[in-house]
Amino acid sequence: MTRRRVEPLVWLMFSAGGVLAAVFLPILVILFGLAFPLGWVDPPDYQHLRAVIGHPVTFVVLLGLFVLMLVHSAHRFRYTLYDGLQIKHKRTVAVLCYGTAIVGSVATLAVLWAAAQAV
Amino acid sequence: MIPSSGMPTDLRLYRPRVSTWWWTRKRSYFVFVMRELSSIFVAWFVVYLVLFVYAVGQGEAAYRRFLDWAASPWVTVLNVVALVFVLLHTVTWFNLTPQAMAVRVAGRRVPSFHIIAGQYTGLVVVSAFVLWLVTR
Numbered sequence: 001m002t003r004r005r006v007e008p009l010v011w012l013m014f015s016a017g018g019v020l021a022a023v024f025l026p027i028l029v030i031l032f033g034l035a036f037p038l039g040w041v042d043p044p045d046y047q048h049l050r051a052v053i054g055h056p057v058t059f060v061v062l063l064g065l066f067v068l069m070l071v072h073s074a075h076r077f078r079y080t081l082y083d084g085l086q087i088k089h090k091r092t093v094a095v096l097c098y099g100t101a102i103v104g105s106v107a108t109l110a111v112l113w114a115a116a117q118a119v
Numbered sequence: 120m121i122p123s124s125g126m127p128t129d130l131r132l133y134r135p136r137v138s139t140w141w142w143t144r145k146r147s148y149f150v151f152v153m154r155e156l157s158s159i160f161v162a163w164f165v166v167y168l169v170l171f172v173y174a175v176g177q178g179e180a181a182y183r184r185f186l187d188w189a190a191s192p193w194v195t196v197l198n199v200v201a202l203v204f205v206l207l208h209t210v211t212w213f214n215l216t217p218q219a220m221a222v223r224v225a226g227r228r229v230p231s232f233h234i235i236a237g238q239y240t241g242l243v244v245v246s247a248f249v250l251w252l253v254t255r
Contacts (some may be wrong), residue, residue, distance in 0.1 A: 026209055
């Protein structure tokens with residue numbers, strides 16, 4: 001069965017995304033979600049940001065970070081619906097969760113690629 | 120009965136109904152479900168960051184517009200809630216790692232305190248690097 005072969009890979013990506021979310025997200029939420037928009041810290045200079053986002057290393061790192069965090073989130077949410085909220089439509093829940101993560105990953109790739117080319 | 124193919128055919132298992140709200144009865148269950156719900160806010164912030172990168176790619180005016188939008192009350196409230204859930208994720212994830220993974224050095228199991236402290240060191244290093252990269 002395909003599902004059995006995919007399952008360990010999903011758990012691996014769940015763990016990797018979990019570690020990355022744990023170490024990267026607090027500072028990213030504080031800076032980009034609150035400090036910059038609200039002016040607690042001066043927002044980064046536009047040209048500097050542009051240079052950082054245009055760098056190939058940033059492209060690879062952000063792509064890996066975002067995709068793994070999306071898979072982490074989808075996998076965890078799948079089990080939240082199943083165990084937490086007792087929604088027992090196993091297949092539908094799995095398809096919706098992973099489907100959203102895949103669509104999100106493709107959109108992420110498109111946006112990161114376009115932004116890196118725009119420089 | 121289970122035939123040789125391994126697929127149960129006419130098994131009828133007794134499955135008691137569990138209430139949707141089973142996790143509200145005990146503090147530890149509640150924290151467990153809150154921890155699991157952190158996934159929503161992880162996803163939200165990935166979307167937020169992708170929109171941020173998109174705005175930067177569109178030009179300086181779009182970048183300014185994004186910052187104005189991000190300063191609006193509802194986005195601010197959402198991001199404050201996201202920060203709470205993300206911190207819950209970080210703390211619970213670090214605490215669970217030594218239980219999920221037995222690290223051995225020279226045949227001896229590394230005490231969980233060291234693993235947890237190591238992860239907080241990683242958090243500090245990564246945070247300092249991100250701060251340096253975006254604000255220098």
